[in-house]
């Protein structure tokens with residue numbers, strides 16, 4: 001896999017320095033990185049500096065003054081996921097990037113979207129909306145008994161249905177499952193099928209290489225395991241997809257040139273998927289965040305972060321009344337548990353009071369997965385590399401203590 005070979009991975013002896021760089025570490029035990037990672041000081045300062053510049057000299061003028069650095073968004077993201085700068089588009093969220101990508105595919109009645117039972121909730125809603133409007137069929141590939149999609153069964157469905165689109169979420173929001181997106185991609189390439197990957201929870205946590213995955217499109221955010229700002233997302237668009245002439249349904253004056261009264265020409269690059277208006281401070285924050293992640297070292301992060309989660313999962317699963325729900329051959333840094341005898345909000349509030357950040361997932365986020373696991377809600381804890389073993393123990397102890405009160 002391509003990775004930050006130019007950057008030297010730190011030994012984790014640098015953990016105190018990385019934590020000192022992260023003001024939030026003094027305030028909370030932040031186990032909600034799958035929601036939003038804690039900002040590191042260089043990222044925060046980058047954004048603050050730009051907002052100050054906007055206030056001082058004007059928003060357009062500040063963008064012009066920092067245009068060179070803003071353009072760094074493309075090579076930085078490209079180096080992170082193994083493509084060229086012209087294959088990257090900025091988006092205001094991963095969901096917006098996903099919807100814009102979907103809008104480029106001229107679905108017709110009877111077209112098949114082949115996906116998994118663990119694709120992200122908003123992606124499933126988008127497919128249902130396409131079904132309602134255009135009459136597409138949605139086919140969900142079955143899971144293996146151990147959890148995670150059955151790739152061989154999915155490949156068979158590809159041959160039977162010749163789907164208009166194959167879509168897979170690398171790590172869903174509702175569990176730590178890591179789906180074999182490169183194996184799925186290999187079948188898509190063999191059959192020349194369009195392939196869209198949601199890498200929202202994996203980017204910044206694992207090395208991502210779009211060539212190895214074999215996708216045409218890939219979406220992500222900068223705010224989660226990349227520790228960038230909220231309100232940021234990106235879309236990878238392959239050369240294949242660009243050359244085939246796909247363009248978003250609502251292209252704007254940034255994505256296309258209005259060449260004459262009745263014609264327009266889409267831009268040659270992935271910028272045809274962007275909008276003219278940019279949150280410049282956010283984009284600069286993303287540049288800083290990707291640089292920061294690459295300097296920490298994505299390979300090193302991908303070893304430490306899931307390992308912290310593994311210890312947390314094991315510690316919690318051993319508690320009475322607590323069940324770790326994550327299933328699959330590979331598990332990432334999202335730890336999901338069910339807890340007997342508690343209401344969802346009540347339990348999260350009790351953790352909030354101890355300054356432990358967590359998140360809740362509900363059946364409506366994961367209709368298939370939660371039905372299979374027979375749960376209506378779960379607590380999600382998602383550590384990152386800057387968390388410590390001590391914090392893992394503290395969270396296990398806190399949950400044991402709370403559980404003992406029931």
Ligand SMILES: Cc1ncc(COP(=O)(O)O)c(C=O)c1O
Nearest residue numbers: 093094095120171172173200221
């Ligand atoms: C797997 C997955 N995909 C997509 C998204 C949506 O990202 P955004 O909120 O940036 O639209 C999320 C958010 O939690 C997610 O977990």
